Amino acid sequence: MxxxxxxxxxxxxxxxxxxxxxxxxxxxxxxxxxxxxxxxxxxxxxxxxxxxxxxxxxxxxxxxxxxxxxxxxxxxxxxxxxxxxxxxxxxxxxxxxxxxxxxxxxxxxxxxxxPGIVLGVKKDLAGEIKSPADLAGRKVGVTAPGSSTNFFVNYLMAKAGADPQQAAFIGVGAGLSAVASMQQGEIEAIANLDPVISKLEADDAIAILADTRTEEGTKEIFGGSxxxxxxxxxxxxxxxxxxxxxxxxxxxxxxxxxxxxxxxxxxxxxxxxxxxxxxxxxxxxxxxxxxxxxxxxxxxxxxxxxxxxxxxxxxxxxxxxxxxxxxxxxxxxxxxxxx
The missing domain is CATH 3.40.190.10 (Periplasmic binding protein-like II)
Known part of the structure; x- marks a missing residue:
C-alpha cells in the first residue's frame, strides 16, 4: 500500500x-x-x-x-x-x-x-400542581433525602414562596425503582435525572415543571451557571x-x-x-x-x-x-x- x-x-x-x-x-x-x-x-x-x-x-x-x-x-x-x-x-x-x-x-x-435535574409531576395532577409552591403537602420522590435532587426541590419551593418542610420527601433511588414509584402512584412528583426522566417522559407519566438539562434551563432557574x-x-x-x-x-x-x-x-x-x-x-x-x-x-x-x-x-x-x-x-x- x-x-x-x-x-x-x-x-x-x-x-x-x-x-x-x-x-x-x-x-x-x-x-x-x-x-x-x-x-x-x-x-x-x-x-x-x-x-x-x-x-x-x-x-x-x-x-x-x-x-x-x-x-x-x-x-x-x-x-x-x-x-x-x-x-x-x-x-x-x-x-x-x-x-x-x-x-x-x-x-x-x-x-x-x-445539574441535569428535572422536576416533574404526575401527569393527572398537572392541573393541580402548576408550580413548585403547590408541592406543599405532596409526596415528592428524590434520589435520597438530603441529596442534590432534594436541594433542587427545596430551592424551587423556597423561591416560589413555599416552605420546603411542608413537602414529604421520599427516597426512590435512581433507576427502575424511581420509575416504578411514580407509575404506581407512591409519589405525586419527582426530582430525578436521565435516563429516569426520559423514561417517564416516554411513558407519558409526568409533566415537567423545571428542567436543568440545558444551559438555557439552568440560567432560567438559577440566573447563571x-x-x-x-x-x-x-x-x-x-x-x-x-x-x-x-x-x-x-x-x-x-x-x-x-x-x-x-x-x-x-x-x-x-x-x-x-x-x-x-x-x-x-x-x-x-x-x-x-x-x-x-x-x-x-x-x-x-x-x-x-x-x-x-x-x-x-x-x-x-x-x-x-x-x-x-x-x-x-x-x-x-x-x-x-x-
Whole structure:
C-alpha cells in the first residue's frame, strides 16, 4: 500500500488526539487502592465515572478503584465522613454544607456544569400542581433525602414562596425503582435525572415543571451557571495523598475529554446494558440530550460556586449565618496539572 502525505498527516493527527486523551501518568500514588462512593451510578449525571471505569482510565493511572453505589448522594457523603470510602463523585453543594458543619471537604474536578435535574409531576395532577409552591403537602420522590435532587426541590419551593418542610420527601433511588414509584402512584412528583426522566417522559407519566438539562434551563432557574457533579474528598486526604488525587483527576479528565468527542452511539456501546432501563433507543436519546451538561474544562467557575451558595442560602438556615470561604470548596491545581 502506498504511503501518502495525507496518510502520514492523518496518523499524526490521530496520535495527537490520543495523546490529548491520555494525561501524563501521575507519580506513584501514595494509596493505589481507592474506595469510591456514588449515589446512583447509572444516572447520566455520573457518566464520566462510568466512562473512566469502563475505558480503563483508572488502571492507566495506577489505581485500583472499587465503586460503591449508594441510593443517593447524601448516603455517599455519609460514607466519606464515616470513613468507609476515600472519595465521592457527588454534588458540589455538599462541599459548601460540610464547611458550615466544620467538616471540610474539597472538590478537585468538575464533571457536570449543569445539574441535569428535572422536576416533574404526575401527569393527572398537572392541573393541580402548576408550580413548585403547590408541592406543599405532596409526596415528592428524590434520589435520597438530603441529596442534590432534594436541594433542587427545596430551592424551587423556597423561591416560589413555599416552605420546603411542608413537602414529604421520599427516597426512590435512581433507576427502575424511581420509575416504578411514580407509575404506581407512591409519589405525586419527582426530582430525578436521565435516563429516569426520559423514561417517564416516554411513558407519558409526568409533566415537567423545571428542567436543568440545558444551559438555557439552568440560567432560567438559577440566573447563571450551577455546577453539578464533582469529585470531592476530605481535605486532609488531599494533603496526605497528592499523587493519588492527581491520578484520580487525570482519569476523570481523560473521561471528560473522551465524552467531548464521543457520539451517543459510542457512549451506548461503552456503558453496561443495565443502564438502558430496558430501552436502548430511549437511553440513546437521553445521552444525546445530556451531552451539553458535562464540564468542558473540569474547572468550576467562580460564578458557578456563588450560584450554588446562593441556592443553598434560600432554604438552609444554617448557611444564612455561616461564613463560607468558597475558595476552599474547590481547587483547580490538579485539573491544571492534568492538562
Amino acid at each position: 502506498m504511503t501518502t502525505r495525507r496518510t502520514i498527516l492523518g496518523a499524526a493527527l490521530a496520535g495527537a488526539a490520543a495523546f490529548r486523551l491520555a494525561p501524563a501518568r501521575a507519580a506513584a500514588p501514595e494509596q493505589a487502592t481507592i474506595a469510591l462512593g456514588v449515589g446512583g451510578k447509572p444516572l447520566l449525571y455520573y457518566l464520566p465515572l462510568t466512562i473512566a471505569e469502563q475505558k480503563g482510565f483508572f488502571q492507566e493511572q495506577g489505581l485500583n478503584v472499587t465503586i460503591n453505589d449508594f441510593g443517593g448522594g447524601a448516603k455517599s457523603l455519609q460514607a466519606l465522613i464515616g470513613g468507609s470510602v476515600d472519595v465521592v463523585t457527588g454534588a458540589y453543594e455538599h462541599t459548601i454544607r460540610m464547611q458550615a458543619k466544620g467538616q471540610p471537604i474539597q472538590a478537585v474536578i468538575e464533571l457536570g456544569r449543569f 450551577n455546577p453539578a457533579a464533582v469529585v470531592y474528598l476530605k481535605t486532609d486526604f488531599i494533603e496526605a495523598n497528592p499523587n493519588t488525587v492527581q491520578a484520580l483527576v487525570n482519569a476523570f479528565k481523560q473521561a471528560l475529554d473522551w465524552l467531548a468527542t464521543a457520539s451517543p452511539d459510542d457512549v451506548v456501546a461503552t456503558v453496561p446494558e443495565a443502564y438502558y432501563l430496558g430501552d436502548r433507543d430511549l437511553y440513546l436519546r437521553a445521552v444525546a440530550a445530556s451531552k451539553e451538561t458535562y464540564s468542558q474544562t473540569g474547572i468550576i467557575p467562580p460564578d458557578g460556586m456563588q450560584s450554588a451558595y446562593n441556592m443553598l442560602q434560600q432554604f438552609d438556615p444554617e448557611l444564612a449565618s455561616a461564613e463560607i470561604d468558597l475558595g476552599k470548596t474547590f481547587t483547580d491545581r490538579f485539573v491544571v496539572a492534568a492538562g
